[in-house]
Every structure is written in C-alpha cells, then in structure tokens.
Amino acid sequence: MLLINCPWCGPRDETEYHYGGQAHVPYPGNPADLDDRQWAEYVFYRDNTKGPYAERWMHSTGCRRWFNVLRDTVTNEMLAAYRLDDPRPEPHNVATPAGGPR
Structure with a gap:
C-alpha cells in the first residue's frame, strides 16, 4: 500500500484517494480549432516516463x-505532495518524503 500525504489532512492510506492522471496537462488554448486527432492526443496521450512523475490525486474519503x-514510477516512492497552486518541485530538491510534514 502507498502512504499519500494530503496537503490538508496529512498522511493517509492510498485507499482513501482516487487517481486523476498526469498533472500539469494544459487545457488547449483554443479548443474549437482542434481536429479529432489533436483532441485524442489531449484526452488520451500521456507521458509514460521512468522516474519522477507528477500525478493528480483526490482525497475522496477525506x-x-x-x-x-x-x-517515482520505478520505486513507487511518493517524493512530494503539493497543492494545485504550488509549483512542481524538482525531484533533486525534494528533502521531505510525501509521508512527512509539509
């Protein structure tokens, strides 16, 4: 099981959360101009990187x-948890694991 640190509630078991996909995916600037292929890329195509990966989660039972x-997609370690209005931390600058205090 994963231990995920909600920025508001603190560390909780992963069963309290819902996964929301890749974080920091910008909404298209002018969606009316996108063709079907571009919409499909926006909706379905996501990075599949090895190592630190930014994801969205929702604390559904909290x-x-x-x-x-x-x-980290290799070790499954939660490196950081941060609010949507906070910038993405650089992996090498993360001093406290996501299970610790903010």
Whole structure:
C-alpha cells in the first residue's frame, strides 16, 4: 500500500484517494480549432516516463480536494505532495518524503 500525504489532512492510506492522471496537462488554448486527432492526443496521450512523475490525486474519503503528487514510477516512492497552486518541485530538491510534514 502507498502512504499519500494530503496537503490538508496529512498522511493517509492510498485507499482513501482516487487517481486523476498526469498533472500539469494544459487545457488547449483554443479548443474549437482542434481536429479529432489533436483532441485524442489531449484526452488520451500521456507521458509514460521512468522516474519522477507528477500525478493528480483526490482525497475522496477525506477533504475531497485535488492535489498533485510527485511519484517515482520505478520505486513507487511518493517524493512530494503539493497543492494545485504550488509549483512542481524538482525531484533533486525534494528533502521531505510525501509521508512527512509539509
């Protein structure tokens, strides 16, 4: 099981959360101009990187808020949890694991 640190509620078991996909995916600037292929890329295509990966999670049985998590896809370690209005932390600058205090 993963231990995810909600920025508002603190560390909780992963069963309290819902995964929301890749974080920091910008909405198209002018969606009316996108063709079907471009819409499909926006909706379905996501990075599949090895290492630190920014994801969106929602604390569904707690505060019901969305937030971002930086997770290492190789080790499954939660490197950082941060609010949607906070910038993505650089992996080498993360001093406290997501299970610790903010």
